[in-house]
Amino acid sequence: MAKRTKNFFKRFKKIDAHTRHKVILGISVVVIAMLAGLVLTLTIIPRVTNDIRLNRINEIYSTMTLPENTYFNTQNIFGDKRPYEYDNSRTSSSSKTFVVARTVDDTVEILDRSMRDAGYTFFDEPYAGSTFKEYHYKTNRGEFIRLNVSSKLRDDTASNQQLMYGDFSSSFFKINPNAGPSSVTLKVNLDDNNE
Numbered sequence: 001m002a003k004r005t006k007n008f009f010k011r012f013k014k015i016d017a018h019t020r021h022k023v024i025l026g027i028s029v030v031v032i033a034m035l036a037g038l039v040l041t042l043t044i045i046p047r048v049t050n051d052i053r054l055n056r057i058n059e060i061y062s063t064m065t066l067p068e069n070t071y072f073n074t075q076n077i078f079g080d081k082r083p084y085e086y087d088n089s090r091t092s093s094s095s096k097t098f099v100v101a102r103t104v105d106d107t108v109e110i111l112d113r114s115m116r117d118a119g120y121t122f123f124d125e126p127y128a129g130s131t132f133k134e135y136h137y138k139t140n141r142g143e144f145i146r147l148n149v150s151s152k153l154r155d156d157t158a159s160n161q162q163l164m165y166g167d168f169s170s171s172f173f174k175i176n177p178n179a180g181p182s183s184v185t186l187k188v189n190l191d192d193n194n195e
Contacts, residue, residue, distance in 0.1 A: 057078075064186065065118075070100050104182050
């Protein structure tokens with residue numbers, strides 16, 4: 001191998017300066033093109049893909065008509081795929097959480113109608129009969145939307161009692177699960193309904 005390299009450099013030195021300059025220039029152009037391709041592949045294409053995904057998620061959220069007296073708490077909207085550390089086949093959803101000054105049943109009715117009016121298809125209620133409501137919808141492009149609605153009064157009481165006493169008192173179980181205001185979480189996942 002070392003002998004071949006020496007022979008290459010000996011032959012290269014014998015080439016006239018003008019030809020040598022062309023060879024070096026040609027190699028430089030190839031190296032620069034490879035580096036540009038690498039930059040394009042590693043940074044620009046993923047950014048464009050993530051922006052396209054982010055725009056689609058925002059488009060889905062924009063089609064949902066929210067009830068009057070809606071107060072936003074948090075949102076975590078992103079375009080990049082975020083696989084779970086413990087399971088790469090599952091990805092995190094973008095989410096918005098907010099409070100609606102209505103009962104749980106009223107909030108679910110308004111948001112369910114909004115989903116259907118936007119053209120999304122209801123396909124699952126995994127916890128029917130529970131004290132909170134969870135509905136799953138699908139867009140015509142195969143994207144997933146999860147709607148979770150629960151009583152904020154009940155959620156806050158549960159959290160407070162758990163923190164203060166480590167358990168629930170009998171008064172907690174007397175709180176009507178339909179009591180308003182409602183806590184709402186809307187999740188959008190372009191990849192799968194896998195949370």
